[in-house]
Amino acid sequence: MNRRDTLVSLLALGIAPASFAQSVLKVPQIALVDTAEQIADMAEGRHPQWARCWRS
Amino acid sequence: MGALLEELRRLGYLEGKTIVINRWSGGGNIGAYGALAHKIVNEQPQLIVARSRTMATALAAATREIPIVMVGTITSELSGSFARPNRNVTGINVSYDEQQIYAKQAEFLRDITGKNARIAWLGTQNLWEGPVGKAAREGARQAGLILDAVLLSSPVDEAAIHRAFVPVLAGRFVGMYVSPATELFPYRSIIAKLAQEARLPTIGNGRPWAEAGILLSYGANPVDMYRRAAYFVDRILRGAKPADLPIEQPGVIELVINLKTAKALGISIPPPLLVRADKLIE
Numbered sequence: 283m284n285r286r287d288t289l290v291s292l293l294a295l296g297i298a299p300a301s302f303a304q305s306v307l308k309v310p311q312i313a314l315v316d317t318a319e320q321i322a323d324m325a326e327g328r329h330p331q332w333a334r335c336w337r338s
Numbered sequence: 339m340g341a342l343l344e345e346l347r348r349l350g351y352l353e354g355k356t357i358v359i360n361r362w363s364g365g366g367n368i369g370a371y372g373a374l375a376h377k378i379v380n381e382q383p384q385l386i387v388a389r390s391r392t393m394a395t396a397l398a399a400a401t402r403e404i405p406i407v408m409v410g411t412i413t414s415e416l417s418g419s420f421a422r423p424n425r426n427v428t429g430i431n432v433s434y435d436e437q438q439i440y441a442k443q444a445e446f447l448r449d450i451t452g453k454n455a456r457i458a459w460l461g462t463q464n465l466w467e468g469p470v471g472k473a474a475r476e477g478a479r480q481a482g483l484i485l486d487a488v489l490l491s492s493p494v495d496e497a498a499i500h501r502a503f504v505p506v507l508a509g510r511f512v513g514m515y516v517s518p519a520t521e522l523f524p525y526r527s528i529i530a531k532l533a534q535e536a537r538l539p540t541i542g543n544g545r546p547w548a549e550a551g552i553l554l555s556y557g558a559n560p561v562d563m564y565r566r567a568a569y570f571v572d573r574i575l576r577g578a579k580p581a582d583l584p585i586e587q588p589g590v591i592e593l594v595i596n597l598k599t600a601k602a603l604g605i606s607i608p609p610p611l612l613v614r615a616d617k618l619i620e
Contacts, residue, residue: 310351310575311358313383314339315374315397317366317390317520 341561342387345568351575364393366494366521368462375400385574387567390520391416392464398427405580407570409563410520411470412585420585428580429570430563431587432518439591440470440477443515443541443556446593449608450539450553451513453482458506458538460529461517463489470518478515485515494521496528503532516542516552526550534602548594548619553603558588592616 343353351357362378364371375396378386385405388394394408398416408416408429418424420431432439447457457478465471466487478485488506490498499522506514514533516522522529526542530551533540542548543557570583593611596619600607612618 309356309358310384311360311381312571312575313360313362313378313381313386314342315362315364315378315386315388315393316339317364317368317371317393 339387339389339564341564342568342571345565346571349568349572351572357575364521366492366498366524368392368464368492368494368521371396372399379404385571387571391468391470392462393520394427398425402426405574407567407574409560409567411468411518413469417585423580423583423585426580428583428585430566431585432558432563433587438477439543439557440473441480442477442591442593443543443554444474444477444481444483446554446556446611447513447515447539447541448481448483449611450605451483454484455512456484456486456510458488458511458514459485459517460488460502460506460514460522461490461519462492462494462521465517465519474515474517483513486511490519490521494519494525496525499525499528499532503536506532506538507536509536511536511538514538514540516540516547518543518557526552530599534599537603539603539605545592545594545617548596548617551596551599553596553599553605555594556591558591562590563588594619 346357353359360381360383362374364374371393378397379400383404385407386397387407388397389409391411391413394406394410394416397406402425404426406427408427410432412427412429412431416425416427448455451457459466459474466489475485488502490502516529526547527550533552539553541554541556542552544555544560546560548555566586573583574580593615594617595607595612595615598619
């Protein structure tokens with residue numbers, strides 16, 4: 283895994299600052315916001331970042 | 339939102355490679371949506387995709403800069419003009435009054451319960467007091483139904499749903515509307531089971547509700563809406579402004595009938611309703 287892929291992985295896990303996406307990696311960063319757990323229901327199964335976000 | 343992610347992939351956005359997607363949820367805690375909105379805005383995403391008017395209202399209060407693509411009831415306070423949104427909100431608007439969704443839902447339910455039936459409206463207080471609740475009351479009035487709100491406490495979770503069903507299971511009602519409160523969506527199977535226990539013909543919004551065991555659903559297909567939302571995301575990431583993207587309405591509103599549930603409830607679906615259905619679940 284190269285440095286860029288590592289940064290992307292850290293972003294996905296919510297470990298790296300989100301601003302890295304746009305300023306360093308030059309990839310867009312978007313937010314999906316739901317009222318309840320249906321992102322996990324409907325999409326790809328439970329996502330680690332998703333749990334981190336709403337429980338914190 | 340699975341359809342949105344799938345469509346984004348089709349458009350060339352590969353998560354973790356060419357796009358970073360942060361997922362957030364209010365966890366059904368309506369009172370905390372404002373704080374969550376500020377937290378999301380502080381991360382400065384390039385755009386936000388939001389489901390539900392309540393959440394989008396909190397987000398729109400937190401930012402006038404970051405574009406918000408919304409799927410749900412978009413009110414004029416959120417967007418200004420629908421043809422040329424003059425705030426930072428655009429997307430797919432499900433208008434329950436303009437598209438007569440609640441009027442039709444009430445009519446379909448009345449075809450099963452008969453006139454003057456007392457119907458439980460299951461939802462959240464903010465929805466009951468907003469344009470969706472108003473449209474529901476008007477729809478029920480037109481159909482000759484008596485609508486009583488059965489309100490869920492926040493946070494909306496399994497326990498809140500069981501508490502809300504106490505008066506429903508006590509036999510006060512002969513039918514039930516499940517409101518389009520998005521907080522209910524993850525619990526659709528539980529709601530379908532409880533509605534069957536209460537022996538209530540019930541109508542919900544959109545195909546997933548009938549597929550979960552609710553007798554009837556009438557609404558836009560969420561897969562179509564979220565797929566279309568990806569178009570808005572793509573356009574904005576390519577430089578368009580929300581003002582360049584007129585707010586759209588879903589073109590198809592479909593009626594789905596779950597015949598297995600009808601059988602379990604001992605209900606005969608009137609033939610005109612069967613003919614009208616876009617899909618029958620057998």
